[in-house]
Amino acid sequence: MAHLDPFFKQVDSLQDSFIDRLREAVAIPSISSEDDRREDVIKMGHWLAAQIRALGGTVEIRELGQQPGHEHLVLPPVLLGRYGDDPKKKNVLIYGHYDVQPARKTDGWNTEPFELHVDEKGRMFGRGSTDDKGPVLGWLNAIEAHQKAGIELPVNLIMCFEGMEENGSEGLDDTIRAEAKKFFKDADVVCISDNYWLGTEKPCLTYGVRGCNYYSLEVSGPGADLHSGVYGGMTHEPMTDLIHLMNSFVDSRGKILIKGIDDLVAPLSKEEDALYPPIAFTMNDLHEGLGSETSIYDNKEDSLKHKMRYPSLSLHGIEGAFATPGAKTVIPAKVTGKFSIRTVPNMEIDDVTALVEKHVNEEFAKLKSKNKMKFKVMHVGKWWVEDPNHPNYTGAAKAVERVFGVKPDMTREGGSIPVTLTFQSELKKSVLLLPMGSSTDGAHSINEKLDKRNYIEGTKLLGAYLHYVAEELKQ
Numbered sequence: 354m355a356h357l358d359p360f361f362k363q364v365d366s367l368q369d370s371f372i373d374r375l376r377e378a379v380a381i382p383s384i385s386s387e388d389d390r391r392e393d394v395i396k397m398g399h400w401l402a403a404q405i406r407a408l409g410g411t412v413e414i415r416e417l418g419q420q421p422g423h424e425h426l427v428l429p430p431v432l433l434g435r436y437g438d439d440p441k442k443k444n445v446l447i448y449g450h451y452d453v454q455p456a457r458k459t460d461g462w463n464t465e466p467f468e469l470h471v472d473e474k475g476r477m478f479g480r481g482s483t484d485d486k487g488p489v490l491g492w493l494n495a496i497e498a499h500q501k502a503g504i505e506l507p508v509n510l511i512m513c514f515e516g517m518e519e520n521g522s523e524g525l526d527d528t529i530r531a532e533a534k535k536f537f538k539d540a541d542v543v544c545i546s547d548n549y550w551l552g553t554e555k556p557c558l559t560y561g562v563r564g565c566n567y568y569s570l571e572v573s574g575p576g577a578d579l580h581s582g583v584y585g586g587m588t589h590e591p592m593t594d595l596i597h598l599m600n601s602f603v604d605s606r607g608k609i610l611i612k613g614i615d616d617l618v619a620p621l622s623k624e625e626d627a628l629y630p631p632i633a634f635t636m637n638d639l640h641e642g643l644g645s646e647t648s649i650y651d652n653k654e655d656s657l658k659h660k661m662r663y664p665s666l667s668l669h670g671i672e673g674a675f676a677t678p679g680a681k682t683v684i685p686a687k688v689t690g691k692f693s694i695r696t697v698p699n700m701e702i703d704d705v706t707a708l709v710e711k712h713v714n715e716e717f718a719k720l721k722s723k724n725k726m727k728f729k730v731m732h733v734g735k736w737w738v739e740d741p742n743h744p745n746y747t748g749a750a751k752a753v754e755r756v757f758g759v760k761p762d763m764t765r766e767g768g769s770i771p772v773t774l775t776f777q778s779e780l781k782k783s784v785l786l787l788p789m790g791s792s793t794d795g796a797h798s799i800n801e802k803l804d805k806r807n808y809i810e811g812t813k814l815l816g817a818y819l820h821y822v823a824e825e826l827k828q
């Protein structure tokens with residue numbers, strides 16, 4: 354595919370303007386989980402639609418109405434876009450999200466999270482740089498570089514970009530179901546760039562994700578926060594009860610202590626066991642990503658299995674807890690613990706929830722507390738696994754070899770992208786995850802970044818993939 358060379362050249366010469374495009378995107382604090390940022394999420398959706406239109410694409414802005422359970426909030430729109438409409442070409446459906454996780458400088462960022470900061474090593478710091486604004490813009494960059502190189506895209510693009518991915522993808526599944534036989538009806542394959550390489554050097558193709566069941570647990574008792582000197586020892590304390598419950602879920606080696614969870618996990622076959630040793634990943638890669646040597650397992654195979662094919666339970670935080678510096682002698686009246694379980698084959702969402710709820714009720718009963726406890730499901734998304742031998746994957750593997758000169762690792766993602774399963778089951782088409790960012794990008798963390806190399810070579814990869822997958826689909 355010699356005709357890709359002028360495209361690659363254009364990507365190189367346009368790199369400064371591609372970085373400016375990312376700078377503009379990062380400057381919009383589109384945090385989907387914070388009520389007072391909802392306007393910014395909507396603004397970001399409109400900014401993205403304008404970018405697509407400026408490149409000659411069309412966009413329908415699908416409004417989703419009020420957010421269920423939070424009726425004071427309007428859901429950000431889903432963007433349904435198209436670029437190219439040639440009936441002789443195959444159609445690639447691309448998905449991404451334009452919302453981001455929360456970020457404040459005071460969380461420990463070295464630079465302002467919503468100002469793109471490029472350092473001397475080419476690391477581009479900013480919230481959303483790798484998750485998922487950089488990859489989404491990679492698709493637009495690829496279109497622009499094709500135009501400037503005078504090369505036609507070999508496929509039509511169908512686009513689906515949402516603004517609630519980091520907050521349960523509210524409203525998206527219904528849109529996909531409603532559009533499966535309409536807007537998405539011509540899609541031949543689906544490609545999503547919204548996850549990460551295992552390390553920093555070798556690209557990967559990802560054929561699975563873990564699911565995520567996210568829960569909250571509220572414990573309340575006193576009518577208001579109390580003075581611990583005046584009432585301590587005389588009342589059931591909500592925080593004490595909550596800490597007991599939160600401590601009963603998982604041990605410090607990551608073993609889930611909720612009865613019955615392990616029985617839901619598909620057994621490891623010999624064939625699957627053999628997939629892990631060849632993966633180019635080292636304990637150093639893991640330690641670099643962790644920023645420490647606090648890994649539970651001391652070998653890569655066990656580490657990878659516990660990321661890719663076993664469940665994990667994480668404790669995320671406690672609302673209402675006294676969390677600011679100082680030494681306030683308070684008994685919080687109401688505290689809400691938040692935790693989630695990353696699920697894997699064959700764990701069904703409702704079976705997991707039933708076991709968690711039973712466990713919580715039994716543990717709370719043991720406390721004989723007069724406090725009130727409320728267990729809630731905040732959001733759920735199921736795991737997904739795809740056939741990695743489909744032409745969607747062989748095409749992508751050829752594109753990786755062309756751009757990076759290596760065969761990609763085949764991985765399953767530890768994070769969750771519930772829409773993968775929705776696309777697979779509603780459209781009955783192959784879904785591929787083709788990541789741009791690396792393991793050290795710090796998605797969801799402080800100092801999130803995307804390396805310039807990953808952004809620029811990643812843009813080439815997304816463009817090259819369209820050519821190779823078009824070829825593979827012809828055969």
Ligand SMILES: C[C@H](N)C(=O)N[C@@H](Cc1c[nH]cn1)C(=O)O
Pocket residue numbers: 484485518519520521547548565567734766767768769770796
């Ligand atoms: C992998 C993807 N970029 C991502 O970060 N997904 C989120 C989605 C989510 C949020 N709540 C539950 N799932 C994740 O895996 O945390």
Ligand SMILES: [Zn+2]
Pocket residue numbers: 450484485518547
């Ligand atoms: Zn993401």
Ligand SMILES: [Zn+2]
Pocket residue numbers: 454484519796797
């Ligand atoms: Zn994310």
